[in-house]
Amino acid sequence: MQRRFIPRQGLEPLIRQTLDAGYRLHAPQSTDGAILYRPIHHSGQLPWGLHDHQAPGHYRLLDNGSPRAFAWATGPQALKPLLFRPSEPIWTLDLDSDGRPSFIGAAHTEAPLALLGLRPCDLAALALQDAHFLHGPYPDPAYAARRRGLLTIAVNCSHPAATCFCAATGDGPNAQGGYDLLLDELDDGYLIESGSAVGKTLLDRLDTLPATDMQLEAMATQRASAVRAQQRKLPNAEQLARLPAQHDHPHWAEVAERCLACGNCTAVCPTCFCHAHRETPALDGQSSVHSREWDSCFTSGHSYLHGHVVHTTTRERYRQWLTHKLAGWVEQYGRSGCVGCGRCITWCPVGIDLTVESAALVDANPAQGE
Amino acid sequence: MHAIDNAPDTAGLVPLAAEIIQFIQETPSIFTLRLRFTDPAAHAAYRFAPGQFNMLYLPGVGEVPISIVSDPQDEHLYDHTIRAVGRVTHALANLREGSRIGVRGPFGRGWPLTEAQGRDVVIVTGGLGCAPVVSVINYILKRRAQFGHLTIMQGVRHADDLIWRERYEAWAELPDTQVLLAASDGSPIWPWHVGHVPDLFDQARLTPGVSLVMMCGPEGMMRAASGDLIARGIPERDLWMSMERNMHCGMGLCGHCQMGPKFVCQDGPVFNYPEIKALLARKGV
Ligand code: SF4
Ligand code: SF4
């Protein structure tokens, strides 16, 4: 695919064209002290000049006056809450005057969704959520409806955070595919390429310039330095395959002494899919909404079984989370469930770092901390 | 934009309404609901295999996974035997004939009845009223000629916990059928063994390569019984067991039923021993 160049102001027509094509466009914006994806109408809403400082248990946005809009790494959430809603109805029950039930499945009729500014690890997480929600025995209609028209405009990461390790998982910092459009941000503008027919149509509607050799060189240098900037690593696939057999390792109890079992890690993790069904009957008893909401394997309800709980202690729950994420997914979906985004490290209130814990458990060389 | 290959629909996701045609109180805490779908076409089209389960939904209360115990070829009614242990099952226990509920399913993989053809079948259960194996016992007894010797072993904690005692007594009278019961806590009129299920293996007809074992009950019991049976020469691939985990969706989506990398609702609930032996060996998976 031919790579083109758009100057900095070129984001405005890109946003305009996407909106004019009928998409609900979400893009990163500084919201409540973090970068989150929100509906966007003009390029002035992007987080221009902002940089993030991330470390275990730490996240802060700083204005460093850079001319860039994407000089930051992942915020707490990206695509997951937009496709797999934190809470949504599945069906509604109505009782007629004789108490006879009828069931109405939830309708999904939103306009197609577009995201500007997705990171490569977000695309990798999207592929994993697709594997779970679309390619299992029962494809999920709510997820499928939102996924169907999804337009992804990704931006390669030029500024990974200290918590990022997508280079080690093979999911970033430069996207390998799975996007409609891909941007590399330079100081004076963007190199842009399409990855699909829809992306190409959109690209053709923009005023672009051919990319110069200097720009391409700057891009290559930037891509390589983003890889080098990453400090953390996960144990390799062979080492992680040993994790289930470490069931009785004393280190689980050691982590459990620090872990608050708050579930922040599962909430921010872009691949965690667990959800609970919940019943909300109307006060008059004539109708009821059966919905689902995000759940976490750190709750006692998650493994409830006939009056007891399978994962009783924090030790068992942390073990479930890490073993499922790093090993269980391999059998379920052909690869680890971790895309190296670092969110669970940043948003853990006590700064537990899965790269360090997993290395200790499989006796790999400890990953380097900050 | 990326192609989505399998076009999704709401099959399995939204319940169908069903009427309780008969409510049978088996014991003070165990009851059977005999159901008919209110839509005749849905009723006629419904198919299941022994060992599969439905999600039964009580309007306004919630859902619970329940094994189907009727015969797959009996298109008359779909039976569910339930023990009142939790919020939803206690509420279901208060229903009466004519009440309507919701049903989603059937879900999961049932018993290996094709593999069992022509083999001796050994049923090993523990705990209270193990519904998943009732379906298989009924299935075999209705098609007696297709199977070899049948051994039914049931362990209970207390003699009074045995439900369907008359049924066990009737089964014991059938030709080519052996019934072995054990209660860890007997009673003065308990004619059977006092102790645990594995104690009964000495009396059971177990022929390596011929016997196929189907188990259901507490994991500790199945773990112990598997070890014992393997020591007696039964090949691992001839051991099958029905597992239980928390279930919200039944469709491999909600994640609650995971046992290691297995989704019990879809990969099971019936598993072949080699598929889960590593998981069974670890407590708290
Ligand atoms: S486990 Fe942590 S680092 Fe890996 S994808 Fe989930 S949140 Fe990101
Ligand atoms: S079991 Fe835990 S780690 Fe696995 S998807 Fe569910 S919440 Fe995430």
Ligand code: FES
């Ligand atoms: S019960 Fe929801 S995934 Fe198995």
